[in-house]
Amino acid sequence: xxxxxxxxxxxxxxxxxxxxxxxxxxxxxxxxxxxxxxxxxxxxxxxxxxxxxxxxxxxxxxxxxxxxxxxxxxxxxxxxxxxxxxxxxxxxxxxxxxxxxxxxxxxxxxxxxxxxxxxxxxxxxxxxxxxxxxxxxxxxxxxxxxxxxxxxxxxxxxxxxxxxxxxxxxxxxxxxxxxxxxxxxxxxxxxxxxxxxxxxxxxxxxxxxxxxxxxxxxxxxxxxxxxxxxxxxxxxxxxxxxxxxxxxxxxxxxxxxxxxxxxxxxxxxxxxxxxxxxxxxxxxxxxxxxxxxxxxxxxxxxxxxxxxxxxxxxxxxxxxxxxxxxxxxxxxxxxxxxxxxxxxxxxxxxxxxxxxxxxxxxxxxxxxxxxxxxxxxxxxxxxxxxxxxxxxxxxxxxxxxxxxxxxxx
Numbered sequence: 102x103x104x105x106x107x108x109x110x111x112x113x114x115x116x117x118x119x120x121x122x123x124x125x126x127x128x129x130x131x132x133x134x135x136x137x138x139x140x141x142x143x144x145x146x147x148x149x150x151x152x153x154x155x156x157x158x159x160x161x162x163x164x165x166x167x168x169x170x171x172x173x174x175x176x177x178x179x180x181x182x183x184x185x186x187x188x189x190x191x192x193x194x195x196x197x198x199x200x201x202x203x204x205x206x207x208x209x210x211x212x213x214x215x216x217x218x219x220x221x222x223x224x225x226x227x228x229x230x231x232x233x234x235x236x237x238x239x240x241x242x243x244x245x246x247x248x249x250x251x252x253x254x255x256x257x258x259x260x261x262x263x264x265x266x267x268x269x270x271x272x273x274x275x276x277x278x279x280x281x282x283x284x285x286x287x288x289x290x291x292x293x294x295x296x297x298x299x300x301x302x303x304x305x306x307x308x309x310x311x312x313x314x315x316x317x318x319x320x321x322x323x324x325x326x327x328x329x330x331x332x333x334x335x336x337x338x339x340x341x342x343x344x345x346x347x348x349x350x351x352x353x354x355x356x357x358x359x360x361x362x363x364x365x366x367x368x369x370x371x372x373x374x375x376x377x378x379x380x381x382x383x384x385x386x387x388x389x390x391x392x393x394x395x396x397x398x399x400x401x402x403x404x405x406x407x408x409x410x411x412x413x414x415x416x417x418x419x420x421x422x423x424x425x426x427x428x429x430x431x432x433x434x435x436x437x438x439x440x441x442x443x444x445x446x447x448x449x450x451x452x453x454x455x456x457x458x459x460x461x462x463x464x465x466x467x468x469x470x471x472x473x474x475x476x477x478x479x480x481x482x483x484x485x486x487x488x489x490x491x492x493x494x495x496x497x498x499x500x501x502x503x504x505x506x507x508x509x510x
Contacts, residue, residue: 113137255282438471
């Protein structure tokens with residue numbers, strides 16, 4: 102067992118790698134252990150549904166660090182090593198192989214797992230999920246042979262995968278339970294933009310549908326049957342209906358868990374020597390005044406830096422506003438801020454929505470809660486300032502492209 106002065110990071114994804122990087126940058130020169138249940142060294146996940154899936158970005162670009170970085174920085178990277186249990190009192194982990202690892206401080210960066218679709222036929226070959234590098238490879242190979250696929254779930258992963266499939270010449274039917282894709286995230290006004298985007302690119306978008314089963318022949322999926330009896334043929338089925346935080350070991354250890362590991366603004370859990378960051382962390386946001394679990398790349402990049410500094414005793418807090426981005430067909434988008442479903446009273450558009458070159462702002466009581474720039478660039482900072490400032494704005498000036506955003510802050 103390693104010495105008890107080790108700092109241990111459970112989870113060797115982007116968040117875990119960034120935490121290790123920060124700990125070394127901040128001067129920690131003691132034992133540093135990075136545990137990952139995958140066989141791949143830490144990599145970024147956005148390319149798996151974007152450039153890497155489409156074949157426009159090479160494999161080496163998905164990795165967080167070059168292979169030699171871990172040895173050069175004396176990071177004990179252990180791949181294929183899952184955490185089985187946490188003993189907070191003993192400051193000890195039991196790993197899946199039965200071995201034990203002591204720690205002085207522990208960071209949980211265990212990420213999340215795709216939510217399975219609970220219908221008959223979900224276990225058939227040709228039913229695919231996208232979370233890991235091997236998943237992206239398998240879906241990419243499927244695009245080479247499939248004529249038609251069904252994507253179940255109209256969220257970000259489902260829509261990005263759909264765009265990649267269409268770029269590969271595959272016919273796609275998207276099944277979404279809500280009235281529009283991304284309805285919970287964007288609201289009706291902006292969600293319609295993405296619905297139109299995909300139908301304009303030849304996608305058969307079926308909203309308000311429920312899946313009864315995935316049908317198959319000789320153990321392989323060959324279609325989807327809806328609850329109204331409609332059969333939709335498919336050579337493969339991709340499921341993207343959300344993810345579940347990997348917080349089981351934390352809950353079993355008695356840490357406070359509610360939709361992820363509950364942590365404060367310093368990303369400290371209910372045990373003072375255990376922190377959490379990334380998908381698994383439900384963190385108190387001091388600007389927004391509430392706990393948020395954000396499932397996006399920016400959190401996995403930036404949260405671990407705060408967690409690492411807090412583990413070293415620095416007085417820090419994670420107060421960056423949520424940010425995410427997407428690339429679909431010829432549409433590029435960045436979103437800054439946070440809006441609860443139905444938590445706004447108006448949406449203001451600035452620019453040309455027909456050409457998909459605009460900024461959308463979500464307002465409540467005249468305050469900007471979030472902004473989404475579509476095919477308009479270099480505006481994230483003024484949007485962030487508008488959201489963080491908390492001032493009321495004139496909607497007419499907000500909608501006027503002739504008024505600089507910086508004049509509204």
